[in-house]
Amino acid sequence: MKIYLYMKKILAIITLIILNLAITSQGLFAQCAMCRASVESSISEGAGVGAGLNAGILYLSVFPYLILGVIAFLWYRNSKKRHAQRVKISGNYSG
Numbered sequence: 001m002k003i004y005l006y007m008k009k010i011l012a013i014i015t016l017i018i019l020n021l022a023i024t025s026q027g028l029f030a031q032c033a034m035c036r037a038s039v040e041s042s043i044s045e046g047a048g049v050g051a052g053l054n055a056g057i058l059y060l061s062v063f064p065y066l067i068l069g070v071i072a073f074l075w076y077r078n079s080k081k082r083h084a085q086r087v088k089i090s091g092n093y094s095g
Contacts, residue, residue, distance in 0.1 A: 003082055007075070
């Protein structure tokens, strides 16, 4: 039962961090206009910066999802191992 309370506490902290980042990131949207102006000027000059910029954005956006996925997988695996240990100790295995 302690593990579930611990997991709920961590989930609440992560949720608060994400909400805080979502609320306080309004100043970051100004960068999008600067990138857009840069791409538009480079495209009008004939340079292929737009495709490279899009690839860079996709590259940078993948890593946060990978990190969250690895953390979620490790959390799930650890939870599953602890559950198996509790079942083994209690002798309530019905499989």
